[in-house]
Amino acid sequence: MAQDNLSVVLHAQGDLRLENRPIPEPGPNDVLLQMHSVGICGSDVHYWQHGRIGDYVLKNPMVLGHEAAGRVLKVGSGVTHLKAGDRVAIEPGVPREMDEFFKNGRYNLSPTIFFCATPPDDGNLCRYYTHNANFCYKLPDNVTFEEGALIEPLSVGIHACRRAGVTLGSTVLICGAGPIGLVSLLAAKAMGASQVIITDLSAERLTMAKELGADFQLTVKREDGALQLAQKVEDTLGARPQITIECTGVESCIQTAIYVCDPNPNPAGRKEKDHTNNLISG
Structure with a gap:
């Protein structure tokens, strides 16, 4: 010692x-x-x-x-x-x-x-x-x-996915492929998310996200507007995501999350607690 x-x-x-x-x-x-x-x-x-x-x-x-x-x-x-x-x-x-x-x-x-x-x-x-x-x-x-x-940051991702109601078949947008975004990705896939799209400025971070199971990776630019980015997400997924987990704290990303999230994300007949816009800030 x-x-x-x-x-x-x-x-x-x-x-x-x-x-x-x-x-x-x-x-x-x-x-x-x-x-x-x-x-x-x-x-x-x-x-x-x-x-x-x-x-x-x-x-x-x-x-x-x-x-x-x-x-x-x-x-x-x-x-x-x-x-x-x-x-x-x-x-x-x-x-x-x-x-x-x-x-x-x-x-x-x-x-x-x-x-x-x-x-x-x-x-x-x-x-x-x-x-x-x-x-x-x-x-x-x-x-x-x-x-x-890494258990402490992982707990952040798990808590975000639980609060957002990620479950079998969920489609999820994760804004930011830093450590919290990546552990949120791991948690979402473990909870049964069928499609996860993740965004970031860094191609290197998005490569790591792909290795960890992200279905789609979207490189963004600082000059991208919120509506423009929301449309890119929808075009890539082929639909609006049911849930967004925002892990950047960047104003434009928060706006994108609000614009793009499906306002009626639950399948017909499924009863669960309402999540306003199903937007969770990681």
């Missing part, structure tokens, strides 16, 4: 440093992890470039990283389901109190939740990190650390 805890610390907008920090000791319900794989999320880049995301403003130095997997080194006195040597993926959001959100199973919405690399909470782009053991999940032997670190 190394004696230094090299950490990636954001001090201010554009001020990113490598620092040695003390190795933390796990509390009674925590585990000490030796981090192995940590993804760099768009939010990490956004904090680095802008110093804030919405109302979350960097005021003090913060360790980045929340897509993570590592190995357990120590367990707290109250931890019984994990032991030293276990390989785990972490859930980065941990409720601080048993409020109404917690009781309803929606603790992710709690205003007091701890979330890795969200001011003022440190993340885990470091060598050693402590985390609540109840939010660490043991990895099967056939799942790598790298795949474990």
Whole structure:
């Protein structure tokens, strides 16, 4: 075990440093992890470039990283389901109190939740990190650390597809073939989508999307108008998609998603919760 805890610390907008920090000791319900794989999320880049995301403003130095997997080194006195040597993926959001959100199973919405690399909470782009053991999940032997670190972004794609009602036979448009777009593609195909069309500026990203199972790939240009792109999608599919999952945050893509989505996507006689325009922002 190394004696230094090299950490990636954001001090201010554009001020990113490598620092040695003390190795933390796990509390009674925590585990000490030796981090192995940590993804760099768009939010990490956004904090680095802008110093804030919405109302979350960097005021003090913060360790980045929340897509993570590592190995357990120590367990707290109250931890019984994990032991030293276990390989785990972490859930980065941990409720601080048993409020109404917690009781309803929606603790992710709690205003007091701890979330890795969200001011003022440190993340885990470091060598050693402590985390609540109840939010660490043991990895099967056939799942790598790298795949474990991808579980958090994969959960975003799964949640989007569930909320949009992707099911057997769905036709789906995914705007953006970045990491969230690609995991949304994987989730949509796993849930039975019959046709998935994915758009992006990058031909390289669209090649990856094809390898992961996208039925159609559409290269877009920055100057494309929303209506123009919507027509391209419809022409490529031969119909309007039933569901759109928007993964870019770009205004024109959001407009395209609204224009192109089938306003009556459900087959006759199928009863399910209404989804307004079936547009989900990933």
